[in-house]
Amino acid sequence: MSWMAWTWQTAAFFSAIGLALAAMTWAEVRWPTKVRQGFLPMPTTRGDRFFISLLGSAVVHVAWLAATDAPVGWASMLCVGYAGAVMRYG
Amino acid sequence: MQPSRNNKAWLAVAPVVLVVAFSAIVPLMTVVNYSVQDIFDVNTRIFVGLDWYRETLRDPRFLEALLRQLSFSALVLVLEIPLGIWIARAIPRQGRQTTVFLIILAVPLLIPWNVVGVIWQIFARPDIGLLGAAVSALGVSYNYTSSPVDAWVTLLLMDVWHWTSLVALLCFAGLASIPPAYYQAAALDGAKGWRLFRHVELPHLRSVLTIAVLLRAMDSLMIYTEPFVLTGGGPGASTTFLSQYLTTMAVGQFDLGPAAAFSVLYFLLILLLCWIFHASVMRRDA
Incomplete structure (x- = not known):
């Protein structure tokens, strides 16, 4: 993974977006839009x-x-x- | 009746999601990671936060290239969309000549982009090129290697020659799908010419025109090869668009951090413009 040149700041940023997408998916299953x-x-x-x-x-x-x-x-x-x-x- | 929902169907798209993740998302994440660091080599990197973004956004050469890029894309759309519609309307809908017209229209689309640049580099030369020599013979001072205006005119002509066919073919497909009954009804009402186009053909062309505008907008915003081969970004920097400036930064100067920030901004610009266009279409349809 070193070739991706991660920093903790970018990891936190993408994790937040990933979690938000997961939450949106869960909400979509739970309460269809x-x-x-x-x-x-x-x-x-x-x-x-x-x-x-x-x-x-x-x-x-x-x-x-x-x-x-x-x-x-x-x-x-x-x-x-x-x-x-x-x-x-x- | 409400369509039934089957969430297991999402499993069917999982392979596509994986392919997209490794071909697009992972590289994009890597570029974002690079854009916040000063990269010396694989093991030597310094976190600089959003400094490269700030520097890029205040770089006069970036802003000039952005203005040129937006101007070029706007001119391309203004020229190619009406011309493509006009050509599509002029093609006979049936008969042998239709096939001949369609084949001729498809030829420019089959030529590699760098070859298009070379063709026009020779074609527009004022000493030996057919176009350049003809224009010069008319007494018009023309030299695309020394005059920015001539370079822009040549670039636009080249792009129109290369890509108007795509618009024309898409519009022809749209026109060919209109049932003859519409034309019969229009004839009974005495509609022809502009009124026929405005009230019968244009509504049916809406979806293909949306695709044509989107494709040409995205492609013209990313243009690189043809201007690079034809003018090399010159004279001066008059035809240096975003992609060429970015390449100079990333490959020529090896400034990976600033180039990565530039790439993210470039991506954001294209995404934003495409979304605005998509939203305007959605709004009109709603």
Whole structure:
């Protein structure tokens, strides 16, 4: 595995995404998703909203890094709120 | 009636998931790992956090290449999609000549990308190339090796020549699937020309146009070989797109950390644009 050049930070990052995907799979089996329309401009499933949360969070982090030298943790906190809003009301 | 759910069916896709994991996900994870480190060799690496991302996003050459890339993709779509539709509508739907037209259209798609670059490098040369010599004979100053405008025009012509066929073939398949009854009804209503296209053909082309736009958008965003062979990214850096700048960074300078951060940003850009396009289609369909 050394060729993959792991660091504990990237391992934690991918583990978090893996756990989130596992949780989404479990939730899908337990409570099958229903397509719904929230504040997002098109009907979405739970998986769609999760993908939109991840993609939007990545964009927020990139914009933060491009625009400011402030700690990126602030962007992460912003993204937690954003992802929560998308999953709940999107 | 609700379709029955059988979660055991997911086992059937497990082999595909494994193949995708080892061919795409593991390499992507490795690139992400590289992007947060300064790599000297396999055993000598220093964690630098998100510094390479910050550096790349503020690199003027990256931003210039990004602007060129987006401009090129937009121009490719603006030129190739209408032209492909127009060609598809002009092809006879039946008869022997249909086969001849389809074969001729398919020829550019069969030529390897580096060969396309070489063909156009010779074709557009102002001294011996047919295109270059013809344009020069008309009294127009043309030299794609010294003029950025000429280099862009040549690149766009080359891409249109290479890929409009794909759009045309997809649209032809879409048009061929329209039942004759629609045309008969349109004829009874007196619809022809633009009205026939707008109200009968375009709605039926929606799905193939979605695929055509998505394919051309993704492919033009990743273009590398043809401009590399034709212009080498020049004159100056006027035709240096993201892929070529990335290759220079990763292979030429061996800056693996910054190149990995660049790759992740490049991937994110393509993913984001494709998702925006997909979402806009979904919204329209909804």
